[in-house]
Amino acid sequence: MYKAPVDEIAFTLKHVAGMGDALQSGALGDLGEDLVDAILSEAGRFATEEVAPLGDIGDKQGSRLVEGKVETPNGWRDLYHNWIAGGWNGLTAPEDFGGQNLPHMLHVAAMEMWNAGSMAFALGPTLTMGAVEALEKHGSDELKATYLPKMVSGEWTGTMNLTEPHAGSDLGVLKARAERRDDGTYRIFGQKIFITWGEHDFTDNIVHLVLARLPDAPAGTRGISLFLVPKFLVNADGSLGERNDLFCHSLEHKLGIHGSPTCTMIYGDGKFGAEKGAIGYLIGEENRGLACMFTMMNNARLAVGMQGVAIADAATQKAIAFAKxxxxxKxxxxxxxxxxxxxxxxxxxxxxxxxxxxxxxxxAISYACAHAVDMGHAAEGEKAKFWQERSSLLTPIAKSFSTDAGVDVASMGIQVxxxxxxIEETGAARYLRDARxxxxxxxxxxxxxIDLVTRKLPLSDGGHVRGFIAELREIAAAVRASNRDGFGETAARLDAALDDLSAATEWLIxxxxxxxxxxxxxxxxxxxxxxxxxxxxxxxAKGGLADVSDGKDDQRIALCRFTAENLLAETAALKDRVVNGADSLAxxxxxLA
Amino acid sequence: MYKAPVDEIAFTLKHVAGMGDALQSGALGDLGEDLVDAILSEAGRFATEEVAPLGDIGDKQGSRLVEGKVETPNGWRDLYHNWIAGGWNGLTAPEDFGGQNLPHMLHVAAMEMWNAGSMAFALGPTLTMGAVEALEKHGSDELKATYLPKMVSGEWTGTMNLTEPHAGSDLGVLKARAERRDDGTYRIFGQKIFITWGEHDFTDNIVHLVLARLPDAPAGTRGISLFLVPKFLVNADGSLGERNDLFCHSLEHKLGIHGSPTCTMIYGDGKFGAEKGAIGYLIGEENRGLACMFTMMNNARLAVGMQGVAIADAATQKAIAFAKxxxxxKxxxxxxxxxxxxxxxxxxxxxxxxxxxxxxxxxAISYACAHAVDMGHAAEGEKAKFWQERSSLLTPIAKSFSTDAGVDVASMGIQVxxxxxxIEETGAARYLRDARxxxxxxxxxxxxxIDLVTRKLPLSDGGHVRGFIAELREIAAAVRASNRDGFGETAARLDAALDDLSAATEWLIxxxxxxxxxxxxxxxxxxxxxxxxxxxxxxxAKGGLADVSDGKDDQRIALCRFTAENLLAETAALKDRVVNGADSLAxxxxxLA
Incomplete structure (x- = not known):
C-alpha cells in the first residue's frame, strides 16, 4: 500500500526545487519551515491513511449513472467530506474567500500524495481549484461573492466544460451556443463531452464553467465566451433554488480512473426548468473566454504533471515491496x-x-515549476518576469515528462x-490504466x-532558456568541484547532456x-x-550536492550516478533526432498515404 | 477494423526473412510460391473476416466461470470450429497424425494475423500446438496414437501446466506431486495457476500437460516429470470415458486478453472419480520433464513474439485510420x-x-527466426547446426523486441x-491491455x-553472433553500393549501429x-x-534493397531511412549502458534497501 514519502518530498521542495531559498528570502511571506513540515505531514497522513485505502474500490466499482444520478464508489463521499473538513480544498485559494493562500509548491506536493492514493479521487478537486482560479481572476464581484466561498470550502465543486465531439485540442471550432437575455444572463445550449466530475453525489451543487459561442461571435478562438452555469440556481439569500436546464446524459467507459465520472453533459435540452436553455452568467468579457481559460491552463497542466509523478511513485513503491x-x-x-x-x-x-x-x-521538475509560479507571484518587475518565464518554460516539460514517466514507470512496475x-487484484495494472x-x-x-518549441523557447529572444541552461551547467561544475567519488562520471555525463540540450535548443530557436x-x-x-x-x-545532482546529513546523502548520490551513467546517454540520440530527423520524416x- | 496485410507479410517472408531463397533451393521440399500465397491469403481472410469482428466482444464479455463451466464469449465456439475446419490447427503438425507439415514461417505469419484479429482467441491454439509438439517429440507411441490425431485436428485442445503460486520463472521449486501406480499410470495432485484455456466450452476434451514431482525425485529442476492428464479419460475405442479428477477452480481477472480463460487448476482433490488423484501418463522419462518442455520452449517464445507483432500491426492500422x-x-x-x-x-x-x-x-526479426527454425530442420550437419544456432540466437530477440514493440506501439496508438x-469503445485501449x-x-x-547473453552469445565460442553481425554489415555495404538517394544516411547509420552492436557483443562475451x-x-x-x-x-534496409517493382519500393526505402535517421541513434546509448552501466547500478x- 502507498505510503506518502513526506521526507523525500520535503527534501525535494527545500533542497532541489528552491523552497529553501524562498523561505529564507521571505518571498513566501511569514510562512515558516515548521508550518511547511506540518502541512506536508498531515497531507501525507491523509493520503496514506484515508485516500489510498479507498483507491482500489474506486477502481473496481467505478462511478455509475443510475436513473440520472451518479453514484460514487463506496466510502468516497465521506472521504471527500473529510478532505474538505481538513481545509485542503482552499489551500492556495485567496483568504478573502476562505482560502489559505499558501504557496503553490505546497499544493503540488500535497496533490502528488493525494493522486498517489487515488488519481480518480484527487482529480475532482483539481477541477474545482481550476474553476476557482478562473472565477477569482475574471468573475464579477457578485458572482465571486455568490459562488467562491462555497467552492473554496468545497461545499460545492467546480467543473470545466471545454471539449465537444469534434473540438478537442482545437477549441476554435466548438459549437455550444449562448443566447443573451434582457436580464444580463445567458441561456446555454449544447453538448459537452469528457466532463470530469460533471455529476456526482458529493455535494448539493456543482458549478460548471462552460465555453460557448454567442450568435454574433467571430469564428474561431476569438469568438468563445466563458459562462458559469450552476446545476442549481442560487437564490439571493444563498440557498439553492431551481434546478438548471442541464444534466449528465451518460458516463464514459474508460481504460482507467474508473472512480472519476467522465460525463457527457447536455445543456438547454428543456429537461429542467420552465424555459429551454441553461441559465449562465458571463465570466470576463464576451468572446474572451479562451483567455480566461488560459490563465488557469498552466496550473492545470502542472496539476496533471503531478498525477504522473504520483502514479510513478506509487507504482515504484509497490514494485519495490513486491521485489523484496x-x-x-538465484x-x-x-x-x-x-x-x-x-x-x-x-x-x-x-x-x-x-x-x-x-x-x-x-x-523535481514539477516542484521547480511550482516554485517558479510562486516566485512569479511574489516577485516584482524584472524578477517577476523572469520567474513567469521560468514557469512558462517548465510547464510543458513538467506536464509531459512527468506523465510519460507515469506511464513508463507503471508499465515497468507491471513487468517487475x-x-x-x-492480474487486476494485484493493483499494479491499475496504475498503468490510470496513468495512461x-x-x-x-x-x-x-x-x-509544440508550446515548448514555438512559444517558450522564444521567450526573451531565447535568452531565458539559454540562461536556464547556464544555471544547469553550474550544477555540473559543482559536482566536479565537489570531488566526491560517489558521483562517478556524473559531471561529464551531465555536461554532455547539457551540450546536447544546448545544441538542440539553438537549432530549434x-x-x-x-x-x-x-x-x-x-x-x-x-x-x-x-x-x-x-x-x-x-x-x-543538485539533490546529491545538498548534503543534509540525514543519512540518505550517499543514496541520493548513488541514484544520481546511476541516472547519469545509465539514462543520460539517451540525450545524444534525442538531439540527433531534433537536428537531423525532420527530412526523413517529411x-x-x-x-502513411 | 484490422485488415490482414497479406502483401506486406508475403514480401517480408520472401524478400527479407529468407523464404525466397529457401523456396528456390528446395529446402522447403516441393512447396511452391503459389501455395504459399494461397495459404497466406486464406489465413488473412479468416483473420480479417472471421476473427477480427469477434475480438471486441471477446474483450467485453470475457470468458466466465459459471457453475464450474467456462462459458466463452458469444460466437467464439463457432469461430473455433470454423477455424479447425479450415485445417489451421495442424498447419505445421506431422502428416502422420493428420497435420500438413508446412514450414514454420507460414505458421508464424498466419499466427500474426489471427492474433491481430484477437490475441485472446489465437492464444488457445498456440497452447495446443505446443502440447502437440511436446507429445510428438517425447510421448510413447500409444499416447501419440490416442491423443495426437484429435489434438492435431483441433477436436481436443491442449494446455501447458507449469506455474504454481511460488514457482513462476523458477520451475525448480514446483510442488505438484505425482504418485506411481502399478498399472504404469500416475496419480497427479496439486494446484497450477495461470493455465491458459485450462477449461472452456470449445471441445469435449482437454489434454493437460502437467509438470509434477515424484516422491523420490531429486530436488530442483532435475526432479520434474511431465504428464499427460486428460480432462476425460479415453476408452480403448477412442471414445470418452470417465471424468478425471481435475477441475478449474477459478478464473483470473486480468488486465487484458479477457476472452482467454486463465485458470487455476486443481488436480487430485477427489472431486471426480472413485479414487483421489488425477490419472496421468508419463511423457518422456521420469525426472526429465523440463527437458521435454524445453524442446517446445523456443517455438512458444517465438509464438508470443508474434503476438507482439500482431498487436503492433493492428494498433498501427487503427491509429492511421483514425489520424486520417x-x-x-492546422x-x-x-x-x-x-x-x-x-x-x-x-x-x-x-x-x-x-x-x-x-x-x-x-x-522481420520474427520471420527470420522462423526461417532459421525451418532451415534447422531442413538442413543437415554443419548447416543444420548453423541454422539451429541462428534460431537459438534470434528467439530471445524476437520474443522480447516484438513484445516490447507491441506494448510501445499500442501505447502510442492510444496517444494518437x-x-x-x-475510451474503451474506441478499441485502442484493448490493444495495450492485451499486449501488456x-x-x-x-x-x-x-x-x-539472460538467455541471450549467457547462453546464446557463447554459441560456437562467439563465432555465431560474430558471423551474424558480419552478414548484417553486408546489408549496410549493399545500401551504400546501391547509390540510391532515397536511403539518405542509412548506410552510415546502420554501420554505426552495427559498431555499437559489435562492441557491446564483445564486451559481453x-x-x-x-x-x-x-x-x-x-x-x-x-x-x-x-x-x-x-x-x-x-x-x-534489406527490404528497401529488394526492389520488387510492386509500386512500394520507394515507400520501403523511405521507411528505412526514417528508421535509420530517427531511431537507430539510440543504439549508442544502449551500448554505453552495456559497457559502462554496471558499476553505478551495483x-x-x-x-532500494
Whole structure:
C-alpha cells in the first residue's frame, strides 16, 4: 500500500526545487519551515491513511449513472467530506474567500500524495481549484461573492466544460451556443463531452464553467465566451433554488480512473426548468473566454504533471515491496538460503532504479515549476518576469515528462510483478490504466511540445532558456568541484547532456525564427524529452550536492550516478533526432498515404 | 477494423526473412510460391473476416466461470470450429497424425494475423500446438496414437501446466506431486495457476500437460516429470470415458486478453472419480520433464513474439485510420479547407511512422527466426547446426523486441487517438491491455535477456553472433553500393549501429567468459534492445534493397531511412549502458534497501 514519502518530498521542495531559498528570502511571506513540515505531514497522513485505502474500490466499482444520478464508489463521499473538513480544498485559494493562500509548491506536493492514493479521487478537486482560479481572476464581484466561498470550502465543486465531439485540442471550432437575455444572463445550449466530475453525489451543487459561442461571435478562438452555469440556481439569500436546464446524459467507459465520472453533459435540452436553455452568467468579457481559460491552463497542466509523478511513485513503491518479498531463482552472487528475492537480480534492480530516477526527476521538475509560479507571484518587475518565464518554460516539460514517466514507470512496475502484474487484484495494472490518460488530457504531450518549441523557447529572444541552461551547467561544475567519488562520471555525463540540450535548443530557436515550422515540430517531442532528461540529471545532482546529513546523502548520490551513467546517454540520440530527423520524416509521410 | 496485410507479410517472408531463397533451393521440399500465397491469403481472410469482428466482444464479455463451466464469449465456439475446419490447427503438425507439415514461417505469419484479429482467441491454439509438439517429440507411441490425431485436428485442445503460486520463472521449486501406480499410470495432485484455456466450452476434451514431482525425485529442476492428464479419460475405442479428477477452480481477472480463460487448476482433490488423484501418463522419462518442455520452449517464445507483432500491426492500422479521419487544428503547410487531418501534424506522423517501423522490424526479426527454425530442420550437419544456432540466437530477440514493440506501439496508438483513445469503445485501449502480458509470459523479457547473453552469445565460442553481425554489415555495404538517394544516411547509420552492436557483443562475451555475471546481466536488457534495433535497421534496409517493382519500393526505402535517421541513434546509448552501466547500478542498489 502507498505510503506518502513526506521526507523525500520535503527534501525535494527545500533542497532541489528552491523552497529553501524562498523561505529564507521571505518571498513566501511569514510562512515558516515548521508550518511547511506540518502541512506536508498531515497531507501525507491523509493520503496514506484515508485516500489510498479507498483507491482500489474506486477502481473496481467505478462511478455509475443510475436513473440520472451518479453514484460514487463506496466510502468516497465521506472521504471527500473529510478532505474538505481538513481545509485542503482552499489551500492556495485567496483568504478573502476562505482560502489559505499558501504557496503553490505546497499544493503540488500535497496533490502528488493525494493522486498517489487515488488519481480518480484527487482529480475532482483539481477541477474545482481550476474553476476557482478562473472565477477569482475574471468573475464579477457578485458572482465571486455568490459562488467562491462555497467552492473554496468545497461545499460545492467546480467543473470545466471545454471539449465537444469534434473540438478537442482545437477549441476554435466548438459549437455550444449562448443566447443573451434582457436580464444580463445567458441561456446555454449544447453538448459537452469528457466532463470530469460533471455529476456526482458529493455535494448539493456543482458549478460548471462552460465555453460557448454567442450568435454574433467571430469564428474561431476569438469568438468563445466563458459562462458559469450552476446545476442549481442560487437564490439571493444563498440557498439553492431551481434546478438548471442541464444534466449528465451518460458516463464514459474508460481504460482507467474508473472512480472519476467522465460525463457527457447536455445543456438547454428543456429537461429542467420552465424555459429551454441553461441559465449562465458571463465570466470576463464576451468572446474572451479562451483567455480566461488560459490563465488557469498552466496550473492545470502542472496539476496533471503531478498525477504522473504520483502514479510513478506509487507504482515504484509497490514494485519495490513486491521485489523484496517475491523469491525466484538465484541472482549472481546470492549466498542466502534458497531462492533470491527478485530485487537481487540485476535486471530487476535496473528497472526499480530507473523507476526511482524517473519518479524523482519528474518530481523535481514539477516542484521547480511550482516554485517558479510562486516566485512569479511574489516577485516584482524584472524578477517577476523572469520567474513567469521560468514557469512558462517548465510547464510543458513538467506536464509531459512527468506523465510519460507515469506511464513508463507503471508499465515497468507491471513487468517487475511478472504474471501477478497482469492480474487486476494485484493493483499494479491499475496504475498503468490510470496513468495512461495523463499524457493526453489538458493538452496532449505533443501539444505541450509544440508550446515548448514555438512559444517558450522564444521567450526573451531565447535568452531565458539559454540562461536556464547556464544555471544547469553550474550544477555540473559543482559536482566536479565537489570531488566526491560517489558521483562517478556524473559531471561529464551531465555536461554532455547539457551540450546536447544546448545544441538542440539553438537549432530549434533558429528553425522557429526562420519559419521552418514543420522541421521544428518534427523533433519537438524528442526535444521535450531531452530537456526533461537533462533536468532529471541536473536536479538529481543538485539533490546529491545538498548534503543534509540525514543519512540518505550517499543514496541520493548513488541514484544520481546511476541516472547519469545509465539514462543520460539517451540525450545524444534525442538531439540527433531534433537536428537531423525532420527530412526523413517529411519524405516518409508518403508511407502513411 | 484490422485488415490482414497479406502483401506486406508475403514480401517480408520472401524478400527479407529468407523464404525466397529457401523456396528456390528446395529446402522447403516441393512447396511452391503459389501455395504459399494461397495459404497466406486464406489465413488473412479468416483473420480479417472471421476473427477480427469477434475480438471486441471477446474483450467485453470475457470468458466466465459459471457453475464450474467456462462459458466463452458469444460466437467464439463457432469461430473455433470454423477455424479447425479450415485445417489451421495442424498447419505445421506431422502428416502422420493428420497435420500438413508446412514450414514454420507460414505458421508464424498466419499466427500474426489471427492474433491481430484477437490475441485472446489465437492464444488457445498456440497452447495446443505446443502440447502437440511436446507429445510428438517425447510421448510413447500409444499416447501419440490416442491423443495426437484429435489434438492435431483441433477436436481436443491442449494446455501447458507449469506455474504454481511460488514457482513462476523458477520451475525448480514446483510442488505438484505425482504418485506411481502399478498399472504404469500416475496419480497427479496439486494446484497450477495461470493455465491458459485450462477449461472452456470449445471441445469435449482437454489434454493437460502437467509438470509434477515424484516422491523420490531429486530436488530442483532435475526432479520434474511431465504428464499427460486428460480432462476425460479415453476408452480403448477412442471414445470418452470417465471424468478425471481435475477441475478449474477459478478464473483470473486480468488486465487484458479477457476472452482467454486463465485458470487455476486443481488436480487430485477427489472431486471426480472413485479414487483421489488425477490419472496421468508419463511423457518422456521420469525426472526429465523440463527437458521435454524445453524442446517446445523456443517455438512458444517465438509464438508470443508474434503476438507482439500482431498487436503492433493492428494498433498501427487503427491509429492511421483514425489520424486520417480526425481533423483538428492546422498543421504547418496545410492548405486545405478547415482543420487538417491530424496525420498532417508532424508529431502525429512521427508517432505513426515509429509504430510502422517497430511493427515491420519486429515482424522481420520474427520471420527470420522462423526461417532459421525451418532451415534447422531442413538442413543437415554443419548447416543444420548453423541454422539451429541462428534460431537459438534470434528467439530471445524476437520474443522480447516484438513484445516490447507491441506494448510501445499500442501505447502510442492510444496517444494518437487523444481522449478517444482512453475510451474503451474506441478499441485502442484493448490493444495495450492485451499486449501488456506478452513481455511477461513464456519467460519474461528480462529472462530472455539472460538467455541471450549467457547462453546464446557463447554459441560456437562467439563465432555465431560474430558471423551474424558480419552478414548484417553486408546489408549496410549493399545500401551504400546501391547509390540510391532515397536511403539518405542509412548506410552510415546502420554501420554505426552495427559498431555499437559489435562492441557491446564483445564486451559481453568477455564478461560472461570471465565470470563477471552480475556485470553482464546489468546490461542484458539494453543489449537485447540494441540487437533488436540494429536488426530492425538492417532488415528494413534489406527490404528497401529488394526492389520488387510492386509500386512500394520507394515507400520501403523511405521507411528505412526514417528508421535509420530517427531511431537507430539510440543504439549508442544502449551500448554505453552495456559497457559502462554496471558499476553505478551495483552501487545504487543501496537505494532500494
Amino acid at each position: 518479498e517475491r523469491t525466484q531463482g 541472482a549472481p552472487g546470492w549466498t542466502g538460503q534458497g531462492m533470491s528475492p527478485i530485487i537481487e537480480h540485476p535486471d530487476v534492480a535496473r528497472m526499480l532504479l530507473t523507476m526511482k530516477a524517473l519518479t524523482q526527476g519528474s518530481r 510483478h511478472g504474471g501477478m502484474g497482469f 490518460i495523463a499524457p493526453i488530457y489538458e493538452g496532449t504531450n505533443g501539444i505541450q511540445a 533558429a528553425a522557429v525564427a526562420g519559419g521552418k515550422l514543420a522541421e521544428a515540430l518534427a523533433g519537438a517531442t524528442a526535444y521535450q524529452r531531452l530537456f526533461g532528461l537533462a533536468l532529471t540529471g541536473a536536479y538529481l 519524405v516518409a509521410r508518403a508511407v | 479521419e480526425r481533423t483538428q487544428g 498543421a504547418p503547410g496545410w492548405t486545405g479547407q478547415g482543420m487538417s487531418p491530424i496525420i498532417e501534424h508532424p508529431d502525429v506522423a512521427r508517432m505513426l511512422l515509429t509504430m510502422k517501423a517497430l511493427t515491420q522490424g519486429s515482424r 487517438h487523444g481522449g478517444m483513445g482512453f 502480458i506478452a513481455p511477461i509470459y513464456e519467460g519474461t523479457n528480462g529472462i530472455q535477456a 568477455a564478461a560472461v567468459a570471465g565470470g563477471k555475471l552480475a556485470e553482464a546481466l546489468a546490461g542484458a536488457t539494453a543489449y537485447q534492445r540494441l540487437f533488436g534495433l540494429a536488426l530492425t535497421g538492417a532488415y528494413l 552501487v545504487a542498489r543501496a537505494v
